[in-house]
Amino acid sequence: MIKDKYCEGCGVKLQDENILQEGYTTSFDNPLCQRCFRIKNYGEYQIVTKNNDEYIEILKRIGETKDLVLYIVDILNIEEDLNEIRNIIPNKMILVLNKKDVLPKSVKEEKLISYFNNMDNPFEKVIIISSEKNYNIDYLLKQIKLYQTSNNVYVVGHTNAGKSTLINKLLKNYSTNLRELTISPLPSTTLNTIKIEINDYLTLIDTPGLVDSGSIINYLDQDNFKKINPKKEIKPKTFQIRKNQSIIIEDILRIDYVEGEKNSFTFYVSNGLKVKRIANKRDTLKNLQKRTYQLKYDEDLCINGLGFIKTVNKGVVDVYLDSRVTTYIRHNLI
Ligand SMILES: Nc1nc2c(ncn2[C@@H]2O[C@H](COP(=O)(O)OP(=O)(O)OP(=O)(O)O)[C@@H](O)[C@H]2O)c(=O)[nH]1
Ligand SMILES: [Mg+2]
Numbered sequence: 481m482i483k484d485k486y487c488e489g490c491g492v493k494l495q496d497e498n499i500l501q502e503g504y505t506t507s508f509d510n511p512l513c514q515r516c517f518r519i520k521n522y523g524e525y526q527i528v529t530k531n532n533d534e535y536i537e538i539l540k541r542i543g544e545t546k547d548l549v550l551y552i553v554d555i556l557n558i559e560e561d562l563n564e565i566r567n568i569i570p571n572k573m574i575l576v577l578n579k580k581d582v583l584p585k586s587v588k589e590e591k592l593i594s595y596f597n598n599m600d601n602p603f604e605k606v607i608i609i610s611s612e613k614n615y616n617i618d619y620l621l622k623q624i625k626l627y628q629t630s631n632n633v634y635v636v637g638h639t640n641a642g643k644s645t646l647i648n649k650l651l652k653n654y655s656t657n658l659r660e661l662t663i664s665p666l667p668s669t670t671l672n673t674i675k676i677e678i679n680d681y682l683t684l685i686d687t688p689g690l691v692d693s694g695s696i697i698n699y700l701d702q703d704n705f706k707k708i709n710p711k712k713e714i715k716p717k718t719f720q721i722r723k724n725q726s727i728i729i730e731d732i733l734r735i736d737y738v739e740g741e742k743n744s745f746t747f748y749v750s751n752g753l754k755v756k757r758i759a760n761k762r763d764t765l766k767n768l769q770k771r772t773y774q775l776k777y778d779e780d781l782c783i784n785g786l787g788f789i790k791t792v793n794k795g796v797v798d799v800y801l802d803s804r805v806t807t808y809i810r811h812n813l814i
Contacts, residue, residue: 489516489662491672491686502528502671516662519669530639530668530691536568538673538687539636543569548628552576552637552646555583555592555608556710556748556787557695560808565636565690566602572627575603576620578642581610582710583748587814595813611646617653624682631683639667639689640697647676647684654678665709667691667698694806695785696732704730707752708786716790717755718746723795726760729753733783733801734765740775740795748814749787769803772796778812788813 485494488511492503504514518524542549549569553559555577566573575596580589589608596606604627609616624633635643644661651657655678662669667689674686692698700708707730719727721737727745728734730753737743747755758764773781775795782788784806790813799807 486672486674487511487513487516488659489513489520490670491674491688493672512662519662519664525664525666527666528668528671530671530688532691535688535690539565539568542634542636542687543571545571545632545634546629547571547632547634548624549573549634549636550576550624550646551603552578552635552641552643554638554641555579556714557785558782558813559638559692560782560806560810563602569636571634572604572629573602574620574623574627575606576646577606577608578611578646580608580615581613582712582714583814584713584716591814595811609646611642611649614649614653617646617649621650621654628682631681632685633682634685634687636687637689638692639669640665640695641689643689644670644686647686650678650684651676661686665705667695692784694804696783696802696805697785699802699804700732704732708750710750710752710787712751714748714787715751716746716748718744719755719757721745721757724760726758726762726764727755728758728764729755729786731765733786733799734768735781735789735800736760736798738772738796738798741793743775743791743793743795746790747787748790765800768800771799771801771807773799773807773809775809780810780812782808782810790814 485508487494492513494505494513495503496505515526549571551573592608593606605623607620609620637643644663648661657677670686670688676684678684721743723737726736775791778792780788780790
């Protein structure tokens with residue numbers, strides 16, 4: 481009998497029987513499943529829908545170890561509730577805010593870190609990095625060494641946060657191990673836990689990531705999908721706005737400022753998206769679901785998967801958006 485083999489890119493069990501199922505390969509000599517091969521070589525993506533129950537089980541099992549955990553978060557799309565994962569895993573945990581490169585350079589790191597430290601911060605440490613631009617990776621490795629309790633260190637977080645990209649960067653910088661994990665801009669790229677030995681003292685364990693059904697990336701056509709993912713430093717767009725004025729982003733989002741003093745809305749979204757003011761009376765996008773928020777001073781309106789809008793004054797906004805996409809309000813991050 482052939483021993484089970486697993487894809488080196490996404491961790492799925494390889495099989496040669498059903499082309500429509502995960503892990504398909506034409507030959508067990510290939511290190512990669514067909515899906516990973518296509519992502520790596522042709523940038524071709526195939527959407528896989530994962531069940532979060534499986535991931536919760538993985539997180540619970542991590543919670544039974546005493547190992548250090550890195551919780552990776554996409555800095556542009558910080559989840560509303562960081563405790564969702566924290567509450568399942570009581571282990572020592574470092575919060576890693578990834579994709580610093582997409583925020584404007586003027587954003588001060590200390591300010592971001594103090595934002596988390598002012599919350600009821602349940603983490604050993606908060607660290608800001610960019611896996612793609614190799615920013616602060618040395619510092620992260622030092623902190624891992626300081627806090628690790630055994631060779632094993634788990635890497636968890638929502639799908640697309642950049643877990644596998646980070647592990648690839650650590651492999652490239654500090655290891656003779658030539659492995660390379662599959663990464664992609666679509667959710668659920670990694671399909672199983674994968675053990676990666678960086679050196680004699682450190683083994684990282686990649687995980688598939690929590691699927692966020694409230695993220696807009698699940699509901700975009702290909703055109704908008706390409707535009708939404710920032711590849712470069714965001715140039716924030718600020719609008720001085722008065723009552724009864726409206727702003728739209730492509731055919732994705734409409735915001736009506738229905739009540740309040742003069743305000744300022746700054747959009748932290750991908751440069752590829754067109755953000756513009758429109759005449760309030762027009763019906764553009766009003767077929768989307770409306771939700772109303774009472775803004776207090778200095779709050780961000782966060783749109784899951786899209787980014788956030790920084791506001792400064794009190795007021796009322798009507799937000800028109802796909803009903804499946806989640807939104808929330810927080811105190812200004814930057
Ligand atoms: N701008 C920027 N993009 C990044 C960074 N790190 C990762 N990405 C991008 O984010 C997307 C997701 O990266 P992955 O490493 O596949 O994310 P993951 O957390 O492993 O995702 P799953 O395997 O689906 O759980 C890819 O398009 C990466 O290129 C970063 O530091 N900066
Ligand atoms: Mg991954």
